[in-house]
Amino acid sequence: MSLFRRLTGRKAPRGLPPVLDPAQGDEELRRLRALADAGDWAALGPALAAVPDQSEQTWLLNRISDVEGTEEWLAKAVAERPDDSLVLLLSGARHIAWGWEARTGSLAKHVTQDQWQLFGERLEVAEEQLLEVAEREPGWVAPWYFLQLGALGASLGRTVATTRFDAAVRRDPGHLASHRARLQQLCAKWGGSHEEMHAFARTAMLGAPEGGPLGELVALAHLEHWLDLPDGEDHAYLTGPAVRASLREAALRSVLHPAYRPQRDWRATHNAFAMVLSLADERELAHAVFAALGDVVTASPWYYLGGDEAENFRAHRDRCAPR
Structure with missing residues (x-):
């Protein structure tokens, strides 16, 4: 049984084309x-x-x-x-x-x-x-x-x-x-620092009930840190063991937790986790998040990769699919 099925009790949707949707489905x-x-x-x-x-x-x-x-x-x-x-x-x-x-x-x-x-x-x-x-x-x-x-x-x-x-x-x-x-x-780009940003994200996540959406903050903080690094260092940062462990913890405490109940804007949260988990080579967890999304793409954070957001989504969804 797939991780998505074990965590959600549902079959993953298949064969759907990704669509950038201003209404987020x-x-x-x-x-x-x-x-x-x-x-x-x-x-x-x-x-x-x-x-x-x-x-x-x-x-x-x-x-x-x-x-x-x-x-x-x-x-x-x-x-x-x-x-x-x-x-x-x-x-x-x-x-x-x-x-x-x-x-x-x-x-x-x-x-x-x-x-x-x-x-x-x-x-x-x-x-x-x-x-x-x-x-x-x-x-x-x-x-x-x-x-x-x-x-x-x-x-x-x-x-x-x-x-x-x-x-x-x-x-x-x-x-x-x-x-x-x-x-x-x-964020550093707005006059803050990586240390402040990560501390805020983790504190907010741990202060909220498990199964809540605030784990997204950890994913967003790692994406912001990744964006601030030069080529080469960015990939090494996201695929480092400490960051991967942090992302796994955030996903399993929030969107992939059994108590998780989607809020109205859940697709934006899932898109953020899908992208950062894929970039971090946490492909099994990323696949579970992609499977929950089906075909709905939010502009953020896929525009960080440049080019077409829906195509970026599709490429990462494909690379995280089980072989």
Whole structure:
């Protein structure tokens, strides 16, 4: 019996082509993104408001905020509904995503002055709107998550970032998205260090119940460390015995633990583990994770490899398949 079957009690799906899916295989999210694309707040607003779980609602808002062009109708909706905190929240989230669209994913030295200016202007609008939502709705975790992203982009510094992370986890201690944002803040590329980043990831994982999703932080931390190394050293790092042991522990404590129950954004977590386990030559565990995913590819972290994300997924899935 395969490892996947032993761990999940299910047969692995076979023969499915990998697909990069902005909706991450979630049909409700696909519907909500279509409503956002159509500018239909009359339908989108009540659907979002009806989501009882704040973590799920935050994830939906985040995934909707990258729908291009929504800033146009959101500006009108905010003006027409000045007391609607939810539309203001989505507008703030959209301004962060829109800001990064202006900045692009280029290295800082390749970003033009005009791009930096647009980036800053859009983040300023996001900051104002999200802080207003946080004041209006003190129990909501979502504005504090998006404010973390804004602080990172605007380089507001360690103190502000820490305050916003603490505010988020006071409202939802296991909030995965906020932990991901905090991990980025602690990366060397954002002024942190590998030591801080790894310590945060491991502490968060061990402080959470087994079978929870925070083991993903360990996988992401090793990927960030790998990205920071020159060719040759990167492969040696991920395939070293200590890192492989760390990754095995994280996978078996989280996504491959018998108590694991997928959250709404489980496919992003699985994609992260699938890639890092494959790169680390932990092929049996990687195969179990790939098998759970079927054909759904998330852009992150496969874009780190360059080229086509779905093709990167397919190549690694194939190399980890049993011979």
